[in-house]
Amino acid sequence: MELHEPELRDVPVTALLAALADDVRLQIVRALAEGGEYACGTFEFGVSKATRSHHLKVLREAGLTRTRVAGTSRYVRLRRDELDRLYPGLLDAVLTVPTRS
Amino acid sequence: MELHEPELRDVPVTALLAALADDVRLQIVRALAEGGEYACGTFEFGVSKATRSHHLKVLREAGLTRTRVAGTSRYVRLRRDELDRLYPGLLDAVLTVPTRS
DNA sequence: GAGCTGGTTCGACGAAAGTCGAACAACGGT
DNA sequence: ACCGTTGTTCGACTTTCGTCGAACCAGCTC
Numbered sequence: 001m002e003l004h005e006p007e008l009r010d011v012p013v014t015a016l017l018a019a020l021a022d023d024v025r026l027q028i029v030r031a032l033a034e035g036g037e038y039a040c041g042t043f044e045f046g047v048s049k050a051t052r053s054h055h056l057k058v059l060r061e062a063g064l065t066r067t068r069v070a071g072t073s074r075y076v077r078l079r080r081d082e083l084d085r086l087y088p089g090l091l092d093a094v095l096t097v098p099t100r101s
Numbered sequence: 102m103e104l105h106e107p108e109l110r111d112v113p114v115t116a117l118l119a120a121l122a123d124d125v126r127l128q129i130v131r132a133l134a135e136g137g138e139y140a141c142g143t144f145e146f147g148v149s150k151a152t153r154s155h156h157l158k159v160l161r162e163a164g165l166t167r168t169r170v171a172g173t174s175r176y177v178r179l180r181r182d183e184l185d186r187l188y189p190g191l192l193d194a195v196l197t198v199p200t201r202s
Numbered sequence: 203g204a205g206c207t208g209g210t211t212c213g214a215c216g217a218a219a220g221t222c223g224a225a226c227a228a229c230g231g232t
Numbered sequence: 233a234c235c236g237t238t239g240t241t242c243g244a245c246t247t248t249c250g251t252c253g254a255a256c257c258a259g260c261t262c
Contacts, residue, residue: 013195014122021118022220040239051221053240058219072229072238087197089190094114096188123250142208152251154210159249173208173259 003060003067008082011063016087019062020094025055029064029078033095037068037075104161104168109183112164117188120163121195126156130165133179134196140174 020026027045032038043052056076059065064083068075083091121127128146133139144153157177160166165184169176184192 014124014127017118017122017195018219021115021122023115024220026115041237047220048222049239050223050241054220057240074239087194090194093188093191093194094118125250140208148250149252150209151211151253155250158210175209 003069005060005066006063008063008079008086013087015062016064016090019058019064022055022058024051025059026094028055028059029091030095032065032076032078033080033091037077039073039075041073104170106161106167107164109164109180109187114188116163117165117191120159120165123156123159125152126160127195129156129160130179130192131196133166133177134181134192138169138176138178140176142174 020029024045024047028043031043040052040056043056045052047055056065056067060067060076064079065076066079068077078091080091121130125146125148129144132144141153141157144157146153148156157166157168161168161177165180166177167180169178179192181192
């Protein structure tokens with residue numbers, strides 16, 4: 001299993017944004033932002049296994065997440081510090097639900 | 102001509118991100134971030150008139166730009182202050198070209 | 203009015219993206 | 233060895249998106 005997780009600076013910004021520009025993936029990112037690691041199966045957002053796997057792959061290849069393999073499970077976590085360093089404010093802006101005043 | 106420019110808080114974040122997740126549109130936004138208003142025709146990024154018009158529409162309907170009609174021309178500007186208020190850091194993060202160290 | 207100019211709208215087309223079920227692979231436990 | 237659990241991969245299908253040329257519309261100018 002090739003887990004290729006790109007260097008963040010090699011990922012074009014548009015790819016990053018595209019990865020975030022999906023409802024399911026944004027939900028995943030929001031969940032990941034809460035805490036540390038989550039097993040893939042944690043994310044039940046009304047999509048099939050196959051689709052969930054697909055979205056996690058997109059996130060990983062966009063440089064947003066890192067995946068650790070442990071036995072039969074995979075644990076995913078957000079590459080928050082790297083992201084904050086390269087794109088300060090991006091994650092915070094995206095994760096903050098705008099105040100509906 | 103209905104210039105419908107949505108309230109920024111009514112635009113889902115994903116729509117905003119999707120609007121930014123395109124090379125041509127990001128170039129436009131970068132250009133707009135430089136200064137004030139630009140006529141639509143200013144943007145020559147290797148796409149046809151029709152395509153340019155399409156992209157400007159996407160940006161407008163995502164709440165990213167405002168358009169002023171003046172005679173036969175339209176002047177576009179970035180809704181920067183609103184964006185910064187609702188999503189602080191987002192534009193800066195996106196506009197900043199990451200240092201390739 | 204005729205003609206030009208700046209933009210939009212309308213199909214149409216190909217490429218890409220999201221979704222699913224089914225098949226598969228790998229590991230763990232009994 | 234078998235089975236259940238976890239997750240990936242493989243078509244296939246549908247929808248969306250970017251792109252273009254052509255037609256169109258609205259002002260401006262002569």
